[in-house]
Amino acid sequence: MASQDVVHYDTPLQKALRVSAALFLAAYLIWTLLPFVIMFVSSFKDLLEAFNLPDVGDWSGVGIFFEFTPTFEHYSSLFSEGNFGRYMANSLIAAGGSAIVSVVFGSLAAYSLSRVEFRGKKDLFFWIISTRMAPVVAVMVPLYSIFRTLDLVGTLPGLILAYTTFNLPFAIWILKGFFDNVPYAIEESQMVDGSTRFQAFWSIVPLVAPGIGAFVVLCILFAWNDFLFAAIIGSGGAKTLPVATRELVQPQNIQWGSIMAAGVVTTAPMMLLGLVIRKYLVTGLTMGAVKE
Amino acid sequence: MATVTLKNVWKYYGETPAVKDLNITCPDGSFVSILGPSGCGKSSTMRMLAGLEHISAGDVLFDDERINDLAPKDRDVAMVFENYALYPHKSVFENMANPLRLRKMDDSTIKDRVEAAGKLLEIDHLMERRPHELSGGQKQRVAIGRAIVREPKLFLFDEPIAHLDAKLRAHMRGEIKHLQKSLGTTMIYVTHDQLEALSMADYIAVMHDGELQQWGTPSEIYNHPVNAWVAGFVGEPAMNFLTCDLQGNGDKVHLSHKNFEIPLLSEQIKRLNGARKAKQARMGVRPDALSISMTDPGEPSIKGKIFVNELLGGDMLVEVELEDARIRVKTTPEFNGKPGDSCHLTVNRDKWHVFDSGDGHAYF
Amino acid sequence: MTDVTNFENKSMLSGAAQLFRARQHSVEVEARPLTDALPEPTIFNPPAPKRYYLYLMAPAIAVLAFISLYPFFWLIVMSLQSVDIGSSEWVGFRNYARLLKDPNFLSGWGLLLKYSAMCLFMQLAIGLMLAVIVNNHRYEKYLVTALLMPMMMAPAVAGLLWLFLYNGTFGWYHWILQSLGILDSASILASQSTSMYAIVLVDVWQWTPLITLIALAGLKKVPRDQLEANMVDGASPIRNFFAITLPNLYPVLLIAILLRFMDNFRFIDHILVLTGGGPGNSTKILPVYLFEVAFKFFKLGRGAAIALTLLIVTIVLGMILVRVFDKPQSERK
Numbered sequence: 001m002a003s004q005d006v007v008h009y010d011t012p013l014q015k016a017l018r019v020s021a022a023l024f025l026a027a028y029l030i031w032t033l034l035p036f037v038i039m040f041v042s043s044f045k046d047l048l049e050a051f052n053l054p055d056v057g058d059w060s061g062v063g064i065f066f067e068f069t070p071t072f073e074h075y076s077s078l079f080s081e082g083n084f085g086r087y088m089a090n091s092l093i094a095a096g097g098s099a100i101v102s103v104v105f106g107s108l109a110a111y112s113l114s115r116v117e118f119r120g121k122k123d124l125f126f127w128i129i130s131t132r133m134a135p136v137v138a139v140m141v142p143l144y145s146i147f148r149t150l151d152l153v154g155t156l157p158g159l160i161l162a163y164t165t166f167n168l169p170f171a172i173w174i175l176k177g178f179f180d181n182v183p184y185a186i187e188e189s190q191m192v193d194g195s196t197r198f199q200a201f202w203s204i205v206p207l208v209a210p211g212i213g214a215f216v217v218l219c220i221l222f223a224w225n226d227f228l229f230a231a232i233i234g235s236g237g238a239k240t241l242p243v244a245t246r247e248l249v250q251p252q253n254i255q256w257g258s259i260m261a262a263g264v265v266t267t268a269p270m271m272l273l274g275l276v277i278r279k280y281l282v283t284g285l286t287m288g289a290v291k292e
Numbered sequence: 293m294a295t296v297t298l299k300n301v302w303k304y305y306g307e308t309p310a311v312k313d314l315n316i317t318c319p320d321g322s323f324v325s326i327l328g329p330s331g332c333g334k335s336s337t338m339r340m341l342a343g344l345e346h347i348s349a350g351d352v353l354f355d356d357e358r359i360n361d362l363a364p365k366d367r368d369v370a371m372v373f374e375n376y377a378l379y380p381h382k383s384v385f386e387n388m389a390n391p392l393r394l395r396k397m398d399d400s401t402i403k404d405r406v407e408a409a410g411k412l413l414e415i416d417h418l419m420e421r422r423p424h425e426l427s428g429g430q431k432q433r434v435a436i437g438r439a440i441v442r443e444p445k446l447f448l449f450d451e452p453i454a455h456l457d458a459k460l461r462a463h464m465r466g467e468i469k470h471l472q473k474s475l476g477t478t479m480i481y482v483t484h485d486q487l488e489a490l491s492m493a494d495y496i497a498v499m500h501d502g503e504l505q506q507w508g509t510p511s512e513i514y515n516h517p518v519n520a521w522v523a524g525f526v527g528e529p530a531m532n533f534l535t536c537d538l539q540g541n542g543d544k545v546h547l548s549h550k551n552f553e554i555p556l557l558s559e560q561i562k563r564l565n566g567a568r569k570a571k572q573a574r575m576g577v578r579p580d581a582l583s584i585s586m587t588d589p590g591e592p593s594i595k596g597k598i599f600v601n602e603l604l605g606g607d608m609l610v611e612v613e614l615e616d617a618r619i620r621v622k623t624t625p626e627f628n629g630k631p632g633d634s635c636h637l638t639v640n641r642d643k644w645h646v647f648d649s650g651d652g653h654a655y656f
Numbered sequence: 657m658t659d660v661t662n663f664e665n666k667s668m669l670s671g672a673a674q675l676f677r678a679r680q681h682s683v684e685v686e687a688r689p690l691t692d693a694l695p696e697p698t699i700f701n702p703p704a705p706k707r708y709y710l711y712l713m714a715p716a717i718a719v720l721a722f723i724s725l726y727p728f729f730w731l732i733v734m735s736l737q738s739v740d741i742g743s744s745e746w747v748g749f750r751n752y753a754r755l756l757k758d759p760n761f762l763s764g765w766g767l768l769l770k771y772s773a774m775c776l777f778m779q780l781a782i783g784l785m786l787a788v789i790v791n792n793h794r795y796e797k798y799l800v801t802a803l804l805m806p807m808m809m810a811p812a813v814a815g816l817l818w819l820f821l822y823n824g825t826f827g828w829y830h831w832i833l834q835s836l837g838i839l840d841s842a843s844i845l846a847s848q849s850t851s852m853y854a855i856v857l858v859d860v861w862q863w864t865p866l867i868t869l870i871a872l873a874g875l876k877k878v879p880r881d882q883l884e885a886n887m888v889d890g891a892s893p894i895r896n897f898f899a900i901t902l903p904n905l906y907p908v909l910l911i912a913i914l915l916r917f918m919d920n921f922r923f924i925d926h927i928l929v930l931t932g933g934g935p936g937n938s939t940k941i942l943p944v945y946l947f948e949v950a951f952k953f954f955k956l957g958r959g960a961a962i963a964l965t966l967l968i969v970t971i972v973l974g975m976i977l978v979r980v981f982d983k984p985q986s987e988r989k
Contacts, residue, residue, distance in 0.1 A: 005792040006883050006893075007344055009363040014893065021789045025799075028786060032806060032861065038828055039817050051826035057835045065828075109716035112709035124717075126978060131724040133974045135922045137943045138963035141950045142727035142734060165723040168716060197708065225810035227925040232951060242812040246929060249816065256820060263813045270808040275801060282869045285807075286915055344884050365890040377881035381903050394890035438889070 039267075043260035044070040050256055074261035082258065084244065084265060091240040091266075093156055094230070095223035098163035099216045106171025107212065111201060113172065114179035125176075132169040136228050139165070147233055154236030162233045163223045170222075171215055174284065178211035179204075214280035217273055224270060241266040293477055294355045294445040295320045296341065301350035303336045303502075310336045312502040314350070318480060318495070323472050325481045325493035329525070333502040334482045338448050341480065342371050354445060365394070370439035371448040375455070376431045378423040378438075384410075385419040388437045395442075409437040412471070429460050436468075440475065447472070447479040453488070465491050486526045490514060498522050515643075520652035523576050523645060529609060532582075532619035534575045535649065538564070547575055547646070550615035552594040557641050563656045564646070573655075574647040579622040581643035584610055585636050586629055594619075594637040598629050612637060731967070734960035744957070751961040761962065764942035767852070771941050772920045774856045775863075776913055782860070783867030784909070788897075790868070791875045800872070804865045811862065815929030818858045819845075822930075848938040851931055855939050858926050863919070867912050874908035875901065907980070914977045921970055942966060 008014070042050050049068040054061025078084040113125065143162065144153070152158030186207075187200035195203070205212075230240040239247075245262040248255050277284075296318040303311035311333040318324040326334040339345040341352060343364035351358050359367055370391070378387050385406055392402045410416035413433040423431060432452055439447060453464045469492045472479045483489055489496050490510045498505040498513060506518040517523035523531050536547040545564065546555040556564070582594075596612040596619075603609075603625060610621045612635060621637055629635055646655045735751055737744045755761045790799050806814070821829035824843030833839040844854045882900050891899060924943045927933070933940035933948060940948070946966065950959030 006880065006887065006896075007346060008893070009343075009361070011892075024785065025789050028782070029799075029802060032865075033802065034828075035817055035821060035861070036805060038821065042820070053826055053828070053831050056831065059835065105716035105719060109713045112713040116709040118710075126975070127724075128720065129978070130971055130974050131720060133918055133922075133977075134724070134970055135943055135963075135966055137922070137924065137946050137950075138731075138966045138970075139724070139727055141946075141956060141959045141963050142730035143723070144951075145730065145734070145956070146727065161723075164719065168720055168723075172716065221808070225808075225812075227810065227812035227928075242810040242925075245810075245816060246812055249819075249929075259816055259820070263809075263817055266813050267809045270810075271805055274804055274808040278801065278804075281804065282873050285866055286870060286911065342884075342888055344887065363892075364884075364887045365892065369888060371885065371888045373881050373885055375881055377879070377885035379882055379886075379900070390886070391889035394886075394895070438885075442889075 036267075038065075039260050039263050041065065043074055043257065043264050044068070044072070045257065046071055046073075047255075047257050050260075074257040075265075078258055078261055078265065082244070082248075082262075084241070084262065087239050087241050087244040088265065090156065090159075090234075090238055091224050094159045094163060094234070094238065094240060095220040097156070097160040098167050098223050099219040101160065101164050102167040102171040102219055103212055103216060106168050106215075107175050107205070107208070110172045110175035111179050114176050115184065128169045129173050132166055132173070136166070140228060140232055144232055153233055154238055156234075156238045159230060159234040159238045159240070162229045163226065167219045167223065170219070170284075174215050175208060175211055178208040182207050210280075214277065214284060217277045218280070218284040221270055221273060221277075224266075293320055295353075296324075296446060296478060296480065297351075297353040298337070298341075299351045299353070301337070301340065301352060302348045303333070303340060303345065304348040310502050311340070314499075314504055316497050316504065316507065318478055320355075321476050321478055322494045323469065323479045323481065323492060324495045324497065325483060325489040326497045326499060327483060327486060327489040327526075328499035328505075329484055331501075332499040334484075334499050335450060337499070338371075338450055338480065338482045341446070342369055342448050343367050368442075368445045369448055370442050370444040370446070372432075372435045372439050372450065372452045374451045376423075376435040378431060378434055380423050383420050383422060384415065384426070384434050387423070387434055388441055391438060391442045405441045406437070409441045412440070413437050428456055429464070432456065432464070436471070440471075444477065447477055449479060449481045451483050454483075454485075461488075468492060487528060490526065498525065500525075516654075517645065518654055520574055520576060520647040520654070523647070523654070527578055529579050529620055529622070531576045531578050531645075532617075533647075534577075534614075534617055534619065536573055536575050538571055538573050546592075547573070549575075549594075551596055552592065554592045554594075554639060554641070556646075560641075560646070560656050572649045574649050574652070576645040576647055577619075577639055578643065579609065579620045581640040582619070582621040583638045583640070584612070584621045584623050584627065584629070585638070586633065587636070589636055589638050591638065594639070596635060596637065598631050598633045598635055600631055601627070601629070610635075728967070731960045731964055734957055735964055737957045739956035739960075747957070751958050754958065755961055755965070760937060760940065760945050761942070763937060764940060764945040767937075767939070768920065768941040768943070771852065771856060771859075771939075772917055774852070775859045775920060776916060778856070778860045779864045779867045779916065780909070780913070783864045783912075784871050784905075786864070786868045787871035787875055791872060800869070803868060806862045807865050809862065811923055811925035812929050814858060814862055815926030818854075818861075818926070819930055822854060845931060846935065848936050851935055851938045855927050855930060858930065859920070859923070862926075863916065867916070870908060870912040871905065874905045877908075878904045910980055911977065914973065914980065918970060918973050918977070921966065 010018075045068045052064050052067070054064050113121070143165070147153050147158055147162070150158075152161065182204050186204055187197075190200040190203055191197065224240075225242065226240070227242045227246070230238070230243045231246070234240060234243065241262070245259060245266055248259045248262060274281075296316075298314050298316045301311060301314040302309060314333075314337060316324075326337060328334045336345060340347050343359075343362060347360050352360055354367070379390065382390070388406045388409060389402050392405060406419075407416060410419060413436060415430060415433045415437065418426065418430060418434075423434070426434065435452065449468070452468075453461045456464065465488055468481075481489075481492065490513070493510060495507065496510055496513050497507050500521055505522050506513055508516075513522065513526055517526065520533065524533065534549060536549045538545060539548045539553075540546050540555075543558060543561055544555065545561050546553050594612075594614065596614045599611040599613040599618055601608055601610050606625070608623050608625045608627050610623055610627065610629065611618050612621060619637075647653065648655065734744075736746060736748055738747045738751070786803065790796055790803070793799060809817075818829070821827045822843055822845050824830055824841060824846065827843065830839065830843055833844065834841070839850075844850045878901050883896055886896050886900055887893075920941075921943055924941070924947065927939055927941070927944050928947065931939045933944045942962070943966065946959060946962045949955050949962060
């Protein structure tokens with residue numbers, strides 16, 4: 001029945017610390033969120049107005065940032081000439097597709113790994129997780145060759161397969177933990193009641209639903225934000241948002257307005273996801289090493 | 293060594309009061325137990341004494357000095373936690389030396405005190421071990437050792453033996469009581485186990501729902517509970533309660549029930565003054581204040597049917613079925629009544645109690 | 657918070673990880689378990705034949721093997737060849753020999769270490785301070801949500817955004833740096849001496865929240881009992897932090913460091929976008945060099961050799977991670 005945190009008795013030193021902590025926090029928040037604000041606001045600015053800066057050292061002139069007439073032209077050009085609708089769809093399909101494939105295969109594998117024991121199981125497990133940690137650049141070299149031979153370069157299925165390379169081991173790793181928490185007794189009682197082994201498995205899937213939900217969200221996050229795979233393997237037919245945004249940087253004429261708008265389009269959905277996913281974020285990002 | 297006084301102490305967690313208007317005075321050098329079920333406010337009280345919770349209202353005094361605003365480290369209190377709270381990365385020696393090191397004592401004093409405590413608690417052979425290598429009982433002694441090396445004004449023990457097995461608990465009860473007597477320091481001991489409180493304490497503060505129910509010596513609490521709740525909480529096996537009618541007037545009053553009609557003793561009638569208007573009352577009698585026989589004893593007694601016998605080693609507990617309730621009687625193991633038999637129960641009227649059927653306060 | 661993934665037990669140390677021979681502690685289980693759940697999941701032999709489960713696993717393992725083992729061997733093969741468009745010839749270990757003499761390869765590693773060190777140092781310092789400040793704050797939930805936003809951005813997009821912000825003519829962060837006197841008119845990206853700081857700053861901006869979140873999770877696990885006991889023993893809150901809180905945090909922080917270190921090998925999106933490895937070679941950390949060799953110059957053979965070295969180092973780090981990851985579980989008392 002005790003209160004939230006260990007109790008405090010304020011000394012002058014503690015008060016001073018408290019104040020500097022608040023200042024530090026405020027400064028950090030500004031530094032962290034300012035780029036988002038700039039990106040968002042600049043996406044509505046006409047190109048010339050976007051380049052308006054106060055004089056060096058003129059801190060009071062910062063208000064210039066807000067003096068502009070808003071325009072939607074960058075957004076509309078993205079979707080009309082820039083084909084961004086299609087790229088968005090590509091991102092969605094690639095992310096969602098790989099999530100589904102990973103969940104389906106991954107949950108079967110996770111379930112098996114959770115229930116069965118055999119020699120070398122731990123080595124297998126380590127190998128699975130190592131595929132998640134490997135640098136994409138390194139693996140990309142042979143993968144590109146293989147995909148080229150299979151004619152998968154530039155196709156969405158190819159991209160989905162590529163994303164599955166790092167999503168599948170992640171799924172197995174995370175879901176195994178969830179399955180470990182479901183006592184086998186539940187399946188046994190199902191089987192005694194007359195279900196087949198697979199039906200018993202199916203009946204406990206709802207119990208790991210939170211894990212599956214968390215994984216799907218994280219999986220989508222990684223695939224949506226990926227650049228390397230999409231650039232190399234998806235190039236041509238399966239362009240996704242990050243790649244398309246990058247391509248807006250042309251040497252002769254960098255269209256900053258469109259880039260900012262593209263940035264907003266690419267980032268906003270994921271920010272919404274971030275609001276949703278808080279609970280399992282740390283577990284997901286540390287691959288289960290740190291549990292909340 | 294200090295006298296601890298709590299004056300009108302309240303503790304609120306948000307809007308909820310956990311401790312309500314507590315007034316207690318613990319004499320210097322005494323062993324005081326705060327007894328009560330979970331949620332009664334005993335842990336909150338202890339934590340307020342230690343300084344781990346702010347005091348919402350009222351005063352806490354150590355020997356006339358108001359200590360409400362002092363940080364724990366300035367209060368000279370030592371505490372033993374329920375889960376021992378040992379530092380896992382330190383050896384047993386360092387765990388016990390911690391308070392002394394924080395007070396910047398010199399190494400030789402520290403060594404002497406820690407070794408003395410270790411010898412006293414019979415853990416001197418464990419000095420270099422880490423907490424995770426110790427058994428529960430050993431950990432608890434280290435925790436106690438950490439408390440006694442400081443020679444503080446006050447000891448606070450928060451259910452320290454709750455997690456030990458039954459035999460070890462029984463052993464530690466004696467050990468802790470002896471320890472407190474030999475050190476002479478005031479000790480406040482929080483527990484939910486009434487047996488611990490009764491066997492160890494000089495004084496008991498019984499709490500329920502944040503309020504002090506009764507303050508007294510163990511024998512006062514046991515023999516003269518101030519209300520039905522205290523009577524039912526203290527004592528194992530628990531007191532039997534029956535709802536009865538008060539009938540008669542003048543100097544002949546008896547308690548009347550479907551299964552019996554037993555007259556009150558004259559002093560008891562005097563104490564009843566207010567209650568006679570109420571007509572209904574609750575009678576309380578402990579299993580060891582009843583005797584059972586298969587034949588009619590001649591005096592007014594309770595008639596019932598045996599429900600079940602339980603042999604408890606040196607005693608037998610018989611559960612007797614009445615019209616609307618079951619009560620338990622303690623008797624000798626040689627008792628040969630069987631379930632279903634009719635029997636008679638005689639009440640030791642020096643040891644029975646009558647409580648108000650409304651608010652439960654005791655008439656006698 | 658329910659303990660969702662309490663699946664690891666001591667015997668998770670695989671044959672591979674045992675190469676490092678972790679010290680085994682004798683462990684005694686505390687007298688009273690905190691929940692009614694079993695302390696470890698029971699591994700049993702279910703009535704279903706093992707075959708059944710192996711069949712279930714097979715599709716996933718097959719996909720993984722195709723995607724990781726196959727390329728791995730392909731890599732080895734490729735590294736022993738000199739690959740050009742359409743042709744390849746076997747050259748044995750020539751690629752590797754060349755690497756040892758290749759200044760870009762060697763500096764690639766050096767720069768990678770320098771880059772990691774700077775990122776980690778800043779992320780740890782700032783992240784830990786933030787975690788301590790935010791822990792049990794009145795607006796903790798909102799603060800954490802705000803803080804984690806940079807992690808949600810695609811690293812490539814982050815690179816582009818900071819390209820805009822760093823620009824010498826119209827970049828706002830350049831303006832701030834200039835107004836603070838830290839920079840002259842030349843953009844931070846333009847000069848070889850400052851470009852490394854540019855990419856470090858972006859990585860710090862994006863991933864400090866991860867350290868904060870991890871540290872926060874660790875802070876919440878510090879046993880309150882020990883903090884309070886130390887307070888009663890006579891410690892001030894600052895003393896408490898260094899004596900009790902930090903030692904409890906070390907395992908978690910170590911995991912965070914290892915993870916981020918490995919991430920530095922992988923996340924090069926923002927570097928490619930911001931500097932492409934330049935100016936000169938000043939930001940050409942090894943993975944970026946690899947990208948250049950393999951996908952700009954298409955020297956797949958040499959690329960494969962570089963990739964192999966990168967992979968081997970990653971695997972070694974991974975084994976360390978798994979071993980460290982195991983320890984907090986067995987030492988938690």
